[in-house]
Amino acid sequence: MAVKIGIIDYGMGNLKSVYKAFRFLKTEPIFIDKEEDFDCDGLILPGVGAFEDGMKNLAPFIKILGKEVKEKPLLGICLGMQMLFSDSEENGFFKGLDFIPGSVKKLPEGLKVPHMGWNSVEFLDDDPLLLGIKNESYFYFVHSYAPFCSPDYILGETEYGIKFPSIVAKDFIYGTQFHPEKSGESGLKLLKNFISIVESTI
Numbered sequence: 001m002a003v004k005i006g007i008i009d010y011g012m013g014n015l016k017s018v019y020k021a022f023r024f025l026k027t028e029p030i031f032i033d034k035e036e037d038f039d040c041d042g043l044i045l046p047g048v049g050a051f052e053d054g055m056k057n058l059a060p061f062i063k064i065l066g067k068e069v070k071e072k073p074l075l076g077i078c079l080g081m082q083m084l085f086s087d088s089e090e091n092g093f094f095k096g097l098d099f100i101p102g103s104v105k106k107l108p109e110g111l112k113v114p115h116m117g118w119n120s121v122e123f124l125d126d127d128p129l130l131l132g133i134k135n136e137s138y139f140y141f142v143h144s145y146a147p148f149c150s151p152d153y154i155l156g157e158t159e160y161g162i163k164f165p166s167i168v169a170k171d172f173i174y175g176t177q178f179h180p181e182k183s184g185e186s187g188l189k190l191l192k193n194f195i196s197i198v199e200s201t202i
Contacts, residue, residue, distance in 0.1 A: 155174075
C-alpha cells in the first residue's frame with residue numbers, strides 16, 4: 001500500500017520544493033488546506049516566515065492537528081519545527097503548538113543573522129529518522145531563531161556561535177531547523193526515512 005503524505009498548506013510553507021522532494025522519492029504527496037484533507041498517513045508542516053504569522057495562519061488547523069499527531073507521524077520543517085514548541089520570543093511572546101516542551105529564542109547577538117547556508121549536524125542519538133545518514137552531514141539552514149529544549153528531545157545539534165537543537169523528536173513528532181528538501185542527498189535520505197517511519201505506523 002502506498003503511503004499517503006499530507007503537506008499542510010497554511011499559506012507560509014515552502015510547498016513546491018517540499019512537494020518536488022517527495023515526488024523525487026516516488027511518493028505523491030497531497031496538500032492539506034481544509035480539515036477533511038487530513039485523511040493521510042503522515043504529515044509535513046513546512047514553514048517560512050515569522051512565528052506570530054505562522055501561528056495565526058495555522059489557527060484553523062490547530063485543534064485537528066492536536067488530534068492527528070496522536071495517531072500519525074509529523075515532520076515540522078524550519079518555522080514548522082519552531083511552531084511545535086511551547087512558545088517563541090520572536091517579535092514579542094507568542095504561544096506555539098506545545099507538542100514539544102521548549103522555547104524559540106533569537107540566535108545570540110554578534111552573529112550574522114539569518115544563519116544562512118550549509119552547516120553540519122552532530123547526531124546525539126540513534127533514531128530511524130537518521131538511518132543511513134553520516135554523522136556531521138551538512139544541511140541547508142535559513143533562520144534567525146532556534147528552539148531550545150531538554151536534551152531528551154534533541155536528536156541532533158548544530159553550532160553557530162552556540163550549539164542549538166537542529167533535529168528534535170518526541171514520540172513520532174519530528175522537527176528539523178534546516179530544510180531537508182534543499183539539503184541534497186542527506187536531506188532526501190532523511191525524508192525517505194520519514195516515509196519509512198510513516199509506513200511502519202500504518
